[in-house]
Amino acid sequence: MRAESKQFLEKYLNNVSPTGFESSGQKIWLEYLKPYIDETIVDAYGTAVGVINPGCDFKVVLEAHADEISWFVNYITDDGYIYVIRNGGSDFQIAPSMRCNIHCENGNIVKGIFGWPAIHVRTDKNPETKPDTVFIDVGCSSKEEVEKLGIHVGSVAVFEADCEWLNEKYIIGRALDNRMGGFMIAEVARHLSEKGIKLPFTIYLVNSVQEEIGLRGAEMISRRLQPNIAIVTDVTHDTCSPLYNKKQQGDCKCGKGPVVTYGPAVQNNLLQFIIKTAKEASIDIQRNAVSRSTGTDTDSFAYSSTGVPSALISLPLKYMHTTVEMVQESDVEACIQLMFESVTKLDHNKSLNYF
Numbered sequence: 001m002r003a004e005s006k007q008f009l010e011k012y013l014n015n016v017s018p019t020g021f022e023s024s025g026q027k028i029w030l031e032y033l034k035p036y037i038d039e040t041i042v043d044a045y046g047t048a049v050g051v052i053n054p055g056c057d058f059k060v061v062l063e064a065h066a067d068e069i070s071w072f073v074n075y076i077t078d079d080g081y082i083y084v085i086r087n088g089g090s091d092f093q094i095a096p097s098m099r100c101n102i103h104c105e106n107g108n109i110v111k112g113i114f115g116w117p118a119i120h121v122r123t124d125k126n127p128e129t130k131p132d133t134v135f136i137d138v139g140c141s142s143k144e145e146v147e148k149l150g151i152h153v154g155s156v157a158v159f160e161a162d163c164e165w166l167n168e169k170y171i172i173g174r175a176l177d178n179r180m181g182g183f184m185i186a187e188v189a190r191h192l193s194e195k196g197i198k199l200p201f202t203i204y205l206v207n208s209v210q211e212e213i214g215l216r217g218a219e220m221i222s223r224r225l226q227p228n229i230a231i232v233t234d235v236t237h238d239t240c241s242p243l244y245n246k247k248q249q250g251d252c253k254c255g256k257g258p259v260v261t262y263g264p265a266v267q268n269n270l271l272q273f274i275i276k277t278a279k280e281a282s283i284d285i286q287r288n289a290v291s292r293s294t295g296t297d298t299d300s301f302a303y304s305s306t307g308v309p310s311a312l313i314s315l316p317l318k319y320m321h322t323t324v325e326m327v328q329e330s331d332v333e334a335c336i337q338l339m340f341e342s343v344t345k346l347d348h349n350k351s352l353n354y355f
Contacts, residue, residue: 011028018088022209026209043221049204060348062206067211069087170329188339211234236252258285270311274311
C-alpha cells in the first residue's frame with residue numbers, strides 16, 4: 001500500500017463516525033477523493049457521492065457505507081452512572097472493561113469506561129451482559145456533575161480503539177466495517193484518474209450513511225441517483241476463525257481474496273460478469289450464499305425504483321462489530337483490483353437484463 005493511501009486509511013479509520021453522525025468522516029473521505037472526481041453530492045442525511053464523468057445516460061454506482069456502531073446515552077442515575085442503548089448492532093457482551101469516548105454537542109469529548117464488578121464478588125462467574133447491566137463511569141458522583149460535562153440523553157459513546165497493523169499484513173481496529181469499503185472505492189477512483197482512463201458512462205462513488213440501522217442511506221440515495229448498475233462492497237465474516245460453523249455460515253477466509261455473493265438481490269448476469277472479470281484478471285475469489293437478503297446496501301439498490309442490477313463484492317473480516325476487526329491487506333488490494341477491472345471492462349451497451 002502506497003504511503004499516501006495508508007495515511008488516508010489510518011486517518012479515516014481513527015475518525016469517529018457513528019450512525020447518524022457521519023459528517024466528520026465524510027469530510028475526510030471527500031477531501032481524499034477530491035483530486036480524482038469531477039463533482040460531489042451530499043444529501044440531506046449525509047450520504048456523500050463523488051461523481052466521475054457526470055451527465056451520461058448510463059450510470060454505474062460503486063458503493064460502501066460510512067457509519068459505525070456506537071451507543072446512545074439513555075439514562076443517567078442520581079449517583080452519576082450512565083446507561084446506554086445501542087446505535088446499530090453494538091455488542092453488549094464485549095462492552096465491560098472497554099474504554100470509550102462520549103461525544104457532546106458542545107464539541108467536547110468526555111472519556112469514560114464501561115465498568116464491571118470484579119469476578120470475586122459475582123455470584124454468577126460468567127453472567128450474560130444485558131442492557132440493564134452495562135454502564136459507563138465517567139468519574140462523577142452525581143447526575144448534575146455528569147450533565148456539567150455536557151453529557152445528556154442522546155450523547156453518543158464510541159469505544160476507544162485506534163487502528164494498528166498486525167504481523168505487517170493485517171489491519172486491525174474498530175469500524176473497518178465498513179470504512180474499508182469507503183477506502184477501496186476511493187482507491188478505484190484514484191487508479192482511474194492516475195491511469196487516465198475515460199469511461200463512456202458516469203460513475204457514482206457512494207459512501208452511504210445509516211447502513212447499520214437498516215440500510216437507510218442507500219435507500220435514499222438509490223432513489224435519487226437511479227443508476228443502471230450498482231456494485232456494492234462491504235465486509236463479510238472470516239468463518240475459519242474459531243467459534244464459527246461453516247455448515248451454517250459458509251467457508252470464507254482472510255487472505256484468499258474477495259468474496260462474491262449468490263442470493264436473490266444479486267443480479268445473476270452482473271454476478272457472472274464479475275466472476276468472469278476476476279478469472280481474466282487472475283484474481284482469486286471466494287463464494288458465499290445468502291438465503292434471503294444480503295444484509296448489506298446491495299438490497300436497497302437492487303429493490304430501488306423499478307429494480308437495479310446489483311452485485312456484492314465483500315472483504316473477508318475477522319471479529320465483526322468488535323474493537324479488533326481484522327482484514328488482510330492482500331484482500332483489500334484484490335477487492336480494489338476487482339472493482340477497477342469490473343468498471344473498466346464493463347460494456348454499457350451490452351444488456352444485463354434477466355434473459
